[in-house]
Amino acid sequence: MSVDIEAYEDVWVFVEQHDGVVAPVSWELLAKGRELADETGEDLVALVMGDGVSALAEAAVSRGADRALLADDPVFEPYRADPYGEQFRALVEERKPSIVLIGGSHTGRDFAGRVAVPAHAGLTADCTELDVDDEGLLLASRPTFGGDAMATIKCPAHRPQMATVRPGVFDAGDPTEPVTDPAAAVEEVDVVVAEEDTLSTVIERVVGDVVDITDADVVVAGGAGCEGNFAPIEELADALGGEVAATRAAVDEGWVEPARQVGQTGKTVRPQLYVAAGISGAVQHLEGMNDSDVVVAVNTDPNAPIFENADYGIVGDLHEVLPELTALVRAKQEVTA
């Protein structure tokens, strides 16, 4: 089954929001979507769903979208896959976007996987490069097998061409020049889902502020080698004015909040300095830190793969090395202060 691909146009970006707060990855994709739309000569359209979120649709216009589609209804707060999916299906059927970009957060992946099926869309996961070819076909590239290879995935005969991108892969940039009347570019769409037709109910939601480590210039990351004591990591990060990050192993132990996880299923960071302490260097972790300028490794095992992926390393116990390092940083700061 293929479709009349000529009938599909425009680049859509799904603006993920919770409680009126936009997930930063959505702005990252809006900036990338702007580049793609400029190349294909199409409109960049922000898709905003929620309850009382017209201000976010306007914010998307101020950030470079040519237009915003707003589905505003209590059924869309908080996020649930089935009402979001049903609304998206109806919009795609009616409006026929050519490209749809979605953040690779838990919410975005939950949504993308659901909506690609009824649309019979091609959906490429975890892209790290997005481009369009001469015919306007989306070229979605993703690392495979631990970053040893890049697969470029195309979707020649189906529409829309969908892709998810993990947080931190692209740069959000700054909002463009203020738009005089952003509300004029916002279109409120018909809501096609009714609460009684939904298949699920959110009975409890416990969320706090979500830190964003993706823009940090210095990241100090700890792994299983911390053995429950993250204080040396936190103190060095504090001294260097950086952010604390962690491996999935450390997050799973509950030592660090999930928003600080770096790697394939976490964030991508590209700081000037990345300190990896008590981290073995599994491929899934390296994927999130490989774009760092300088990587420093501290590990007791001289054969740990992290040393192959670091610029400077020291074989030693992080509980001794990091406090010494922190003291040196502090001492220097006192001299210059």
Add this chain to the structure above:
Amino acid sequence: MTDGWNIVVCVKQVPDADDVTIDPDTGTLNRSDAPAVLNSPDRNAVESALELRAAVGGTVTAITMGPPVAKAVLQTAVGAGADGGVLLTDRAFGGSDTWPTSLALARAAAELDADVVICGEESTDSSTGQVPPGIAAHNGWSQLTYVESLEPRPDEGVLVGKRDVEGGYERVAAQLPVVVAMEFGANEPRPAGLHRKIFAETEFEPVEWTASDLGIEDQVGLANSPTKVGGMDTASPVERERVVVDSVDDLYEHIEEVV
């Protein structure tokens, strides 16, 4: 529902990540060199299915789509305690992306009259995480992804999942039938019992279904996959200095150059 739930657990056979190599001449993956194993996140799915069966009664059926040798992952699931297994195998499935893969699994789950389908978070080979929501979408069922723990409410026909979401968690009550993707590491998978393992390896035979058994022979395979792998490039590895220093003072000097 006095006789419990029909629980289906999806298990995928993947190459052992450590043993996949890239052919330097063609840039393609030498998957054939690598021993095939059960996708490790699916161990959490199997464990969760067994726990659910213990709580509400019923049966656990493992399903996999793959070549005949994928029977091995059904044996692993049966060895751990699953009641039976179904192998979806057919040349017609070859080259399927997530759209047809989730269609085949969805049809099989419907055929098995599933109340709950449990998957892993994502595979370790192509790691899209798109198959579980895809199964739910094909069948119009509810879905719970990134699940840390499950709380069945059989009297209400509802499964409550605690989901890991950005900045915290949420508890979502989903109507049956429901597709669940367990978070990798959400539980401690039990080891196979000795007798069960022997049974799985010597007596157990999976049920085999082809694409036409499921009535989807015209909707699967490479030709019916929206995504096409357009090219595979060997990524240039990041160049690192790989200097190992002897003292913290030396390390500090290198850090000072950066910040």
